[in-house]
Amino acid sequence: MIAQQIINALSQGAYYALFASGLTLIFGVLDILNLAHGAIFMWGALMSWFLMAEMGMGFFPALAISVVACGVIGILLDRAAFKPLRDRAAGHLPPLVSSLAVSFILVNLAERFFGTRVVRFPSDAVPFSGTLELGDVRLPMLQVALMCVSVVLMFALWYMVERTKVGRSIRALQENPDVARLMGVDVERTIAWMFVVASALAGVAGVFLGVAYNSASPYMGHWIDLKGFAVIILGGMGSIPGAVLGGLLIAFAETATVVYLSSDYRDAAAFVVLMAMLLIKPSGLLGSSREVRA
Amino acid sequence: MMYNIRLTILIPIGYGREDKGNLWPALDTLARDCPERHAKPRVFPAEWRSSAGRRKTREEFLMFTKLAGAPARLGRNVIGLSVAGLIAAASGPAAAQEASSTIETADLGAVYALTGPVAIYSTTIQNALKMALEDVNGMDGPKLDIALEDDRSNKNDAINVYQKFIQRDQKLLIFGPLIGSQTFAAAPLAQRAGVPVMLTSVATPGVTDIGDYIFRTSVESATIIPSTVEAAVDKLGIETVAQIYTNDDQFSIGEYEAFDGALTENGVEILGVETIRTGDVDFSAQLTKIKSLDPDAIVISSQGEESVGLMTQARELGIDAVFLGGNAFNSSGVLKDAGEAMENAMSATPWFASQENEANLEFVKRYREMFDADPDWLAAQTYDAVMIVKQAVDAAGITPDDGVADARTKLRDALAAIETYDGVLGKIEFTDNGDPVVPGAVLQVKNGKHELVE
Amino acid sequence: MGDLLQFLASYNYLAYLAALNAILALSVYIMLMAGQLSLASMGFMAIGAYTSALLMINGGMPFAVGLLGAAALAGLIALAIGKPILRLKGVYLAITTVGFSELIRFLALNWDYLGGAMGLNGIPQTTRTWHVFLYLAILIFLFHRLDRSRYGRALRAIGLDETAAKTMGIPTARYKTLAFAASAVMAALAGSFAAHYSFYISPGEYNFSQAVLVLIFAVFGGLGTHWGPVLGAIALTLLPEVFRFLQDWRPIIYGVSVLLVVIFFPGGLVGLFKLMIPGTRRKASPIAGGKDERHGTA
DSSP states (O other): OHHHHHHHHHHHHHHHHHHHHHHHHHHHHHOOOOTTHHHHHHHHHHHHHIIIIISOOOHHHHHHHHHHHHHHHHHHHIIIIIHHHHHTTOOSHHHHHHHHHHHHHHHHHHHHHHOSSOBOOOGGGOOSOSEEEETTEEEEHHHHHHHHHHHHHHHHHHHHHHHSHHHHHHHHHHHOHHHHHHTTOOHHHHHHHHHHHHHHHHHHHHHHHHHHTTOBOTTTHHHHHHHHHHHHHHHOTTOHHHHHHHHHHHHHHHHHIIIIIOGGGHHHHHHHHHHHHHHHOTTOTTOOSOOOBO | OOOOOOOOEEOOTTOOTTOOSSHHHHHHHHHHHSOTTTOOOOEEOSSOBOTTSOBOOHHHHHHHHHHHTOOOEEOSSOEEOOHHHHHHHHHHHHHHTSSOOSOSEEEEEEEEOSSSTTGGGHHHHHHHHHHHHHHHTTSSSOEEEEEEEEOTTOHHHHHHHHHIIIIISOOSEEEOOSSHHHHHHHHHHHHHHTOOEEESSOOOTTGGGGOTTEEEOSOOHHHHHHHHHHHHHHHHOOOEEEEEEETTOHHHHHHHHHHHHHHHHTTOEEEEEEEEOTTOOOOHHHHHHHHHHOOSEEEEESOHHHHHHHHHHHHHTTOOOEEEEOGGGGOHHHHHHHGGGGTTOEEEESOOTTOOSHHHHHHHHHHHHHHSSOOOHHHHHHHHHHHHHHHHHHHHTOOTTSOHHHHHHHHHHHHHHOOEEEETTEEEEEOTTSOEEOOOEEEEEETTEEEEOO | OHHHHHHHHHTHHHHHHHHHHHHHHHHHHHHHHTTOOOOTHHHHHHHHHHHHHHHHHTTOOOHHHHHHHHHHHHHHHHHHHHHHHTTBOHHHHHHHHHHHHHHHHHHHHHOGGGTGGGOEEOOOOOOOHHHHHHHHHHHHHHHHHHHTSHHHHHHHHHHHOHHHHHHTTOOHHHHHHHHHHHHHHHHHHHHHHHHHHHSEEOGGGGSHHHHHHHHHHHHHHOSSSTHHHHHHHHHHHHHHHHTGGGGGGHHHHHHHHHHHHHHHOTTHHHHHHHHHSTTOOOOOOTTTSOTTHHHHHO
16 A cells, blocks of 8 residues: 555656646746746646547647647747736736736636536547556556656756756856846747746646546646645755655655545645745755845 | 506606607607506606706605606716616506506526636526526416526625625525525525525535525435435445545535435444545545555545546546445536446435426426436426426515515515425425425446436 | 615625725735735634634624734734744745645634634624725725834835845844734734624635735735725726626636736836826836846845
């Protein structure tokens, strides 16, 4: 049973990490909380459902189209809600509210396009069916696929940030935007790329979560937003490995709460861990030395 | 009795004589239909003067509208009657002297979640309202008019709509809202104002305790759940169970508690209790824990979305216990979505589509024709509710002379006087509290279909 | 008069709700004056609501005692947790305060004495609409005084540049904690008034979405003066009712209006009004318009 619970926590942690890595990327560079991240995640799931169930597409084309579309929504989000505020250095509060407004709009559009019910994916369109059995432990193939995808994507993301030109620009922006600009970094282009990548990751998480739990609705983004924030603070804002570690830690804390305490307390676990962390080491597990206290 | 009313009609500013729109033909008809002696429309465009040519004061005007029983509207500089109010003012007294002394139309309101997270449940309710209205208005007696408003699935909007219905629109009765938490917030307003409320979907315990103006056709799970447990013990030989329920949803908690009592009463051992939250999608931790308990059955008290996830994930984890559930299990959507995972699952229902009573056969047939979809229990409850209200309106004998407060009280008394009703749900008996008790039935899933457990 | 009364009766609840939201927006605003983004108002609102409801239902106390108890408990909790929490800045503070509210909601959900998810039913309805209006009026007056006081100027100074304020000799930690306690008391009283207005409360009312809605009220109205949050709350409370005829497009209109105001009018609704009335120059908001904000508070 313990082995099964560890597997449960690992696959839950993979979702948290995938979702939170985009959030942390944006926060690391722009110092803003993107409250529309959950809405984009939701669009990824619903769009892939629409393509599979209504347009009769296979899983992979639907995944590809949804993820690209999420990237596009990411750019639009930046143009509509963040860029105008960035241009006048509006501080961290207005972007929070404008991204929330975009999230309202995205949720309502989803209600209109896809309806308000929870939709189910057509079983024949989904690959990786079946369950892996290792002794007493059972693991749906989809979860295995997701964990592999998460690992690959996290490595790719880490590679992009650490080794590529775009990544260097992103890191330069993280360090100091003004100096980066002087050094010839195309700030707007870098930020646009960052939104594409972050939103595409949200889309991947949405598609996989939707398919794996066979459920998607316009409201699925509401709660994961909150969890995502806990994850990125826990891991250290702006750190990709931190997001992975934070996601796993919260998933394990939640599972342990269910196993050893009671499932009543599951939702409190994330916040108890988070608050303890903030009081002990506010910069998070792997956070930079960015100033978080007065 | 003959009325000798001298009717003066006041025209709001903006309707000039040259305006040949809807107003003047309506006035012409009115003048023709009202015998000279009983009512005499007089038209005062732009501003109104009494026959003596003296300008009427505001007070006089308001007194007049009050006498006429017509709603008045406050404009910027002038008070005028809206066209609708105007016709009502004229036809009210005129109609009053005819043989039939009851009102022609009962104005009712309905508030349901047409948008937002629980809007999914209101589709069949809207259909049922539409269908019931069509049927009711083909009958003799007063017609029903139901104004449907949206509350965005939230409590404050439900209160706003209630207040609008109670105060401004002067509705005689309110249908809805959809869920318990909205009802606990909004229905006390109606109780205080003396407006009857008919709930058609709220299965949460305790809503009828709000007061004697609150009625419902929605069956509380506690009344039918014991039969599920009895059937499970009898037919399936269940001895041990694990329970799992949504602990932030009142409806699910009500079901959980009903199950808890019934299980103990029937000597079934409860090995463990787990909880989930509304909107959760991953239940693996809780289910793994349940798996290690190895119960004969798992009792699920949740809404449909979570129930589907629980059942499919339990099967993925290799749990082969049978599922027992509440109202959510009766939904055809849940049955379809859960698929094979739901085989052999048992639940009790206040209503099922293949029920053989005549009203139901007709209802299901007509519903399918009209909407090309299957009705659910909410549709059945809503349809019966409209029919019951119609019966109460007929019996109440509300006359146009009745003030709105009297009309509401009469309607409430007529509703309270209905002790049984034979409708789509079958034979409903109402408790003194206004709660319905129906025969109900236990269903079991066999080959992907709901079948009646004899 | 009859007409006017009837109109007021129909929209009584809406008016009450607008006033209540304005009070909540002000409780967020006092923290924003000091540059602190706190989303704890829902937690304190819940504390206030449950405290006074239980004092009346189980303790048999009069309404006044319930209100006092609610205010006192919220104030004490705020003073106790204020110091460690307010060492955090920017979004760290925001998320920690969200965590605090969630834990309070969680407590209400799991503690049987508080009614669990079923909430508390049959709360004595002692709140009259004018109570809430009077409360709002008193708050507006107090904010008016605050703006002109040493304390208010100190808060603004902390909002503009905390380090500089500290070097000027302002006891920033103490002032921030006091502002936090004031914000908590304001929200708690709003919570008790709301509980005794509506007969029924449940944990679900005090969730994260409500907390960010209150924040939206404040930013939408504008953060230059205390009239901003008040106007913003009133406007956004009325908006869905005004657009009732749009039916299920209403949420989009809501989102679009908020987006447009935040993007195009840095001063919020108040800034918009000031632009339209010549002769009143817009004064830059220390929170929304601060220049070096990103590095100061992140």
